[in-house]
Amino acid sequence: MPDLGRAALVIAFLLLVYAAVGGAFAALTRRRRLAASAQNALTAAFGATAVASAVLLVALARHDFSFQYVAEHTSKDLPLGYTLTAFWGGQEGSLLLWLLVLCGYAAAAVLTTRRVARDLLAWTVPVLAGIASFFAFMLVFVSSPFATQHAPADGAGLNPSLQNPYMAIHPPMLYLGYVGLTVPFAFAMGALLSRRTDERWIVATRRWTLAAWAFLGVGQLLGAHWAYVEIGWGGYYAWDPVENAALMPWLVATAYLHSVMIQEKRGMLRVWNMVLVALAFGLSIFGTFLTRSGVIQSIHSFSQSTLGSWFLGFICVIAVGSTALILLRLPLLRSKTKLESLVSREATFLYNNLLLVALSLTILWGVIYPLVSQLVRGEPSTVSKPYYDFFLHTFGLPLLLLMGIGPLVAWRRASVRALGRTFFWPLIVALVAGVVLLVLGAGSSRVGVIAYTFCVFVLASIVLEFARGTRARKALGTESWPGAFVSLIARNRRRYGGYVVHAAVVLLAIGVAGSSAYQTVKEQRLFPGQSMTVAGNTYVFRGYESHRAANHLAIRAIVDEYHGSSHIATLHPGKNSYFAEQQVSNEVAIRHDLLTGADSFLIADQVNANGSIDLKILQKPLVNLIWLAGLVFVAGSLITLWPDAVEERRLAARYAGALAEA
Amino acid sequence: MTGALVIGAAIAVLCVVVVAWPFLREPNARDDRLIEPGALEQRRLAVAEERDRALAALKELEFDHRTGKISDDDYRSQVGPLRRRAADALRALDVRADGPRRPGRVGREV
Numbered sequence: 001m002p003d004l005g006r007a008a009l010v011i012a013f014l015l016l017v018y019a020a021v022g023g024a025f026a027a028l029t030r031r032r033r034l035a036a037s038a039q040n041a042l043t044a045a046f047g048a049t050a051v052a053s054a055v056l057l058v059a060l061a062r063h064d065f066s067f068q069y070v071a072e073h074t075s076k077d078l079p080l081g082y083t084l085t086a087f088w089g090g091q092e093g094s095l096l097l098w099l100l101v102l103c104g105y106a107a108a109a110v111l112t113t114r115r116v117a118r119d120l121l122a123w124t125v126p127v128l129a130g131i132a133s134f135f136a137f138m139l140v141f142v143s144s145p146f147a148t149q150h151a152p153a154d155g156a157g158l159n160p161s162l163q164n165p166y167m168a169i170h171p172p173m174l175y176l177g178y179v180g181l182t183v184p185f186a187f188a189m190g191a192l193l194s195r196r197t198d199e200r201w202i203v204a205t206r207r208w209t210l211a212a213w214a215f216l217g218v219g220q221l222l223g224a225h226w227a228y229v230e231i232g233w234g235g236y237y238a239w240d241p242v243e244n245a246a247l248m249p250w251l252v253a254t255a256y257l258h259s260v261m262i263q264e265k266r267g268m269l270r271v272w273n274m275v276l277v278a279l280a281f282g283l284s285i286f287g288t289f290l291t292r293s294g295v296i297q298s299i300h301s302f303s304q305s306t307l308g309s310w311f312l313g314f315i316c317v318i319a320v321g322s323t324a325l326i327l328l329r330l331p332l333l334r335s336k337t338k339l340e341s342l343v344s345r346e347a348t349f350l351y352n353n354l355l356l357v358a359l360s361l362t363i364l365w366g367v368i369y370p371l372v373s374q375l376v377r378g379e380p381s382t383v384s385k386p387y388y389d390f391f392l393h394t395f396g397l398p399l400l401l402l403m404g405i406g407p408l409v410a411w412r413r414a415s416v417r418a419l420g421r422t423f424f425w426p427l428i429v430a431l432v433a434g435v436v437l438l439v440l441g442a443g444s445s446r447v448g449v450i451a452y453t454f455c456v457f458v459l460a461s462i463v464l465e466f467a468r469g470t471r472a473r474k475a476l477g478t479e480s481w482p483g484a485f486v487s488l489i490a491r492n493r494r495r496y497g498g499y500v501v502h503a504a505v506v507l508l509a510i511g512v513a514g515s516s517a518y519q520t521v522k523e524q525r526l527f528p529g530q531s532m533t534v535a536g537n538t539y540v541f542r543g544y545e546s547h548r549a550a551n552h553l554a555i556r557a558i559v560d561e562y563h564g565s566s567h568i569a570t571l572h573p574g575k576n577s578y579f580a581e582q583q584v585s586n587e588v589a590i591r592h593d594l595l596t597g598a599d600s601f602l603i604a605d606q607v608n609a610n611g612s613i614d615l616k617i618l619q620k621p622l623v624n625l626i627w628l629a630g631l632v633f634v635a636g637s638l639i640t641l642w643p644d645a646v647e648e649r650r651l652a653a654r655y656a657g658a659l660a661e662a
Numbered sequence: 663m664t665g666a667l668v669i670g671a672a673i674a675v676l677c678v679v680v681v682a683w684p685f686l687r688e689p690n691a692r693d694d695r696l697i698e699p700g701a702l703e704q705r706r707l708a709v710a711e712e713r714d715r716a717l718a719a720l721k722e723l724e725f726d727h728r729t730g731k732i733s734d735d736d737y738r739s740q741v742g743p744l745r746r747r748a749a750d751a752l753r754a755l756d757v758r759a760d761g762p763r764r765p766g767r768v769g770r771e772v
Contacts, residue, residue: 007670011677018681030696036684044680051673119698194698198707265718267711410731411722412740418733468729475728654710 002067005055005146009096012048012103013136015041019129027122027194035122039110042129045136046103053100056093056145060084066151069093075157075580077551085167086158091292091307092145094171098288099135101172101179106132109183109208116655117204124190131182134314143307157551157580166226173219174246178284180212181249184256185281185322188274192325197270197332202260203651207641209260213253214637220246221630232586234521234601234618236626239388241367245287248360248367252280255356258349261494263335265411266346270333271326272353278322283360285315290367341413348406352399359395363388393447397454400509403502404430404458407465425464430457448517455506455513462499462506469496491646493639500636507629511597514622523605523616535619537600538562544574544607552576554587557604557613561591573602573615597624706755713751720744 023038025031056069060083065071073086073093088094106128114121139145184205191201223243224236237243256276262269293308326333339347366383373381408422434453442449466485469492474484489496524532526541533539542558556574560567571589578585591600599620606614679686699707723744727737 001666004666004670007666008673011670011674015677015681026696030698032694032696033684033688033691035696037681040683041677041681044677048673048677119696122696196699196704198704199711200707265715265722267715408731410726410736411719413736414731415733415736418731418736422731465729469725472725472728650714654714655707 001055001059001064002146002148005052005059006140006144008048008052008055009136009140009144009146012045012052012099013133013140015045015048016103016129016133016136019045020126020133023122023126023129027126035118035125038125038129039114039121042103042110042125042132043107045129045132046100046107049096049100049103049136052139052146053087053096056096057084057087060086063155064151065153065155066148067145068147068149069145071149071152071155073155073158075155075551077580078155078158078163079550081165081168082158082163085162085171088171088175089158089162089167090145092139092143092147094175095135095139095143095292096145097172097175098179099132099139101175102128102132102135102182105180105183105208106186109187109204113204116652117200120187120190120194120196120200120204122190123193124186127186127189127193128182131186134310138307138310142310154580157578160552160576160578160581160583160585161230163578164226164230166222166230170219170222170226173215173222175219177212177214177216177219178246178249178287180208180215181253181281181284183208183212184277188277189322189325192274192329195329195332197329199264200655202264202273203655206260209253209257210637210641213250213257214634214641216246216250216253217633217637218630220250221627221633225627225630228623229588229590230585232588232603234588234603234616234620236623239366239385242287242291244363244367244388245283245290248363249280249283249287251356251360251363252276252283255353255360256280258356259353262346262349266335267337268335268339268346269350270335271330274322274326274333276353276357278318278326279357282315282318282322283364285311285318286364289315343409343419344413345406345409345411348402348409352402352406355395355399355402359391359399362391362395366391396509397447397450400451400454400458400506403505404454404461407499407502408461422464426457426460429460430454442518445513445517448513451509451513451517455510458502458506462503465499466496489639493642493644497636497638497640497642500639501633502636504629504633504636507625507632511622511624511626511629514597514625515599515620518621520619521616523614525606525608525612525614527610527612532615532617534600534617536563537568537619539571539602539615539617541613541615543611544613545572549576551580552578555607556587557607557615559589559602559615561600569600571600571602573604575604575607592624594624597622597628599623709751709754713748713755716744716748716751720748 019038019041022034022041026034026038056067058064059067059070060074061080063070063074063076063083069090069092070086073090074083078086086093088097106125109128110121110125117124184201187201187205191197220243223246227238228236253276256273259269259276260273263273289308289311293311339350341347366387369383370380373379404426408419408426410418430453433456434449437443437449437452442452466488469488470481470485473479473488474481479487520535522532522534526532528541528543531538531540538561540560540562542560544555544557546553546555548554554574554576556572559571559573561569561571569591571591573589574587576585576587577583586603589602593599599618601618601620603616603618604613605616608614720741723732723737723740726732727734732740
């Protein structure tokens with residue numbers, strides 16, 4: 001079995017090297033059959049990687065501890081679901097997942113664009129294959145999941161915090177996002193290498209970029225929810241370096257999704273878009289470097305390894321290569337049109353881009369500062385929450401405001417009179433909301449009030465956009481109001497799907513502001529029968545209960561929650577002691593109030609031998625809007641991604657000549 | 663061990679066939695050149711992109727005007743140059759494709 005896995009990986013590596021070298025030679029010497037052969041090699045590499053992945057999955061399912069990887073990350077009593085998800089629970093397996101996803105994306109990109117962008121693909125294939133070769137090289141020569149040993153009686157088990165249903169979905173989602181950013185990068189570099197800097201690379205990668213961005217966004221929200229319910233500290237985002245590593249490319253990809261519209265509509269920002277695509281991809285690899293090198297302390301990091309220097313070298317090659325290529329092709333990337341006015345839709349997109357990139361770079365500085373400090377001063381230093389909060393407020397609040405301003409401003413230029421007319425109602429609604437919030441006592445957090453007022457402004461502008469659009473559509477023909485509404489969205493999916501995503505960001509902002517700026521925290525030692533009061537609710541500690549599961553012993557406190565004299569719920573915070581892993585995990589108890597969106601969040605900080613408990617209770621207003629935002633985000637992304645037949649026909653007609661020739 | 667080697671060898675052979683397929687299918691290809699669009703085709707594509715941009719800008723302008731984001735004065739000052747841009751692009755494409763268009767056709771599309 002391990003031989004088959006190793007052989008499949010070696011075959012994948014050879015295929016990818018062939019696709020990179022052969023493909024580049026074919027593109028240079030303009031050889032059609034060799035270029036097609038390189039494309040086939042890239043597609044076949046996906047098959048070989050799938051075989052290697054199947055071997056590892058079978059070994060995991062059979063508890064074959066002769067595989068070092070299986071022994072290090074599973075145990076006999078680990079439930080089957082978690083045994084299979086251990087595939088990406090360790091360094092080598094997660095690298096294999098990365099290669100599998102990358103080859104899958106590459107094969108799909110080749111198969112879907114080989115007829116519409118053959119000349120562009122000739123250079124894109126070597127770039128994709130070159131990147132995949134690096135990962136295959138790592139798996140074959142540096143960090144193989146198929147290393148064998150004399151099988152021990154049992155394995156070491158899986159880290160308890162990874163024994164959570166989110167383990168099945170969060171890492172694959174993130175990988176689909178991270179790795180998906182390779183496709184636009186490869187097409188962009190392919191366009192530069194082939195000197196085809198028209199919009200075809202953008203058209204070819206539009207959906208791939210959107211899909212990768214959506215996966216990365218959903219992956220982060222799933223990770224936040226996982227942290228919230230599993231890690232047991234009462235939060236969902238801790239500015240952990242590896243969390244930041246996922247946020248940075250997402251922010252840059254968000255900037256790109258906006259700025260690419262300016263290129264499509266006005267032919268501007270060609271250089272900037274290339275830079276953003278390269279930066280987003282570079283940051284996704286940088287995130288992998290952070291996770292795998294062990295250079296930073298993070299809950300997400302794999303153990304210290306020798307992989308870091310390889311990844312650092314790879315990042316340098318990407319940075320130098322893409323920068324040199326962009327500089328080399330600058331004459332081809334210059335646009336003929338200029339920004340007509342600083343008060344226009346494209347100008348707001350530009351401001352949004354600057355803020356998003358600035359936020360991303362300040363986060364990057366926060367992540368690498370401890371490393372720089374270690375190198376320069378010889379002593380480690382950390383960047384903590386206040387640093388990130390400061391920049392989140394500095395760049396995040398204007399970004400939020402711009403989400404409301406952008407849709408209300410016309411393309412090209414807008415007059416003051418027209419602006420006054422379009423801004424009137426959203427401004428009035430936002431100001432009234434701000435005053436009401438102050439009257440209700442929300443002024444305890446200045447940032448919270450500003451954020452909420454901006455949120456109301458954005459929501460009002462979105463609602464107004466839908467209302468005005470529907471009215472304009474209705475005025476055109478005989479459609480009913482619902483018909484006009486549906487056809488408005490169907491005919492402008494990117495725009496209105498984008499607005500739905502904006503609404504998701506507003507929900508997220510409301511949830512984050514509510515649960516952080518207005519949360520109540522209280523901690524107290526309680527003996528059975530004693531109680532504590534938090535945010536108007538009383539919590540009575542009754543005692544403990546315990547039960548033994550297959551791989552752990554669970555101890556749970558029994559806590560009754562009351563509002564006045566009425567009993568609301570019985571909650572069970574506690575701890576699990578895992579046998580094989582010899583680790584203890586915090587198991588929190590959460591009561592969701594679906595009406596208010598608030599959570600009662602109970603943590604058993606200490607389970608004391610004398611029968612008492614150190615109980616920490618957090619009252620988190622509006623926190624459930626964060627998870628609701630995830631659903632709205634998915635809906636908006638799907639609307640945006642949904643194929644538009646009219647648009648497809650228009651683009652097919654545009655490239656008809658090139659197609660016929662190619 | 664043997665079984666794994668046999669499966670591995672089978673995968674390797676299959677991959678070689680897949681990779682060699684373009685050469686196996688056309689062992690004596692008359693033309694093996696990877697054709698790339700010439701200067702004329704690239705120019706046509708640039709004009710087609712310009713046409714689409716101008717038509718999309720007109721559509722946006724109409725929509726912004728109907729939804730009140732553009733005043734009547736702004737609309738009047740912007741619509742003329744945009745129509746001319748679109749018409750120029752359509753004419754340029756026409757000349758390249760099949761000679762001049764019938765009078766009025768460009769205007770209708772704009």
